[in-house]
Amino acid sequence: MSGTPEGFTYRLRKNGDVEVLHHGRPASVLRGAAAARFLVDVDSDDPQELMARLTGNYKHGNERAAKRHPRNRDR
Template identity: 80%
Template sequence: MSAAPEGFSYRVRKSGDVELLHHGRPAGVLRGAAATRFLVDIDTTDPQQLMARLTGNYKHGNERTARRHPRNR
């Protein structure tokens, strides 16, 4: 099992764009329809997981390999 994503937040700009932040640092910007869809989806799903998926910081595919590495044993 991987840990749940954490440390994500967002802020809505005056222009309507949504800025995604990870530990206070910019991780992505959503504009137009994507920003609108995000603001609707944020109320119905897990916000941390949604922001992790949108920024691409989610399940890179090497989790199993990293778990077997000698450094992580």
């Protein structure tokens, strides 16, 4: 496991909303100014990391402790 976010996609709705999907399931909907900012930022930043941050599925604070766990030492 590489530790980088993956499995995120997005689709633009007819009304201008942006729906963020994780493995094909809805994770978040961005409306108005947030949707407009997302569409600008998605081209300049890493799209997977950006969508992970927007959905809240990013850096929960236990990454360092999990890396030292015996189950994960060989990864």
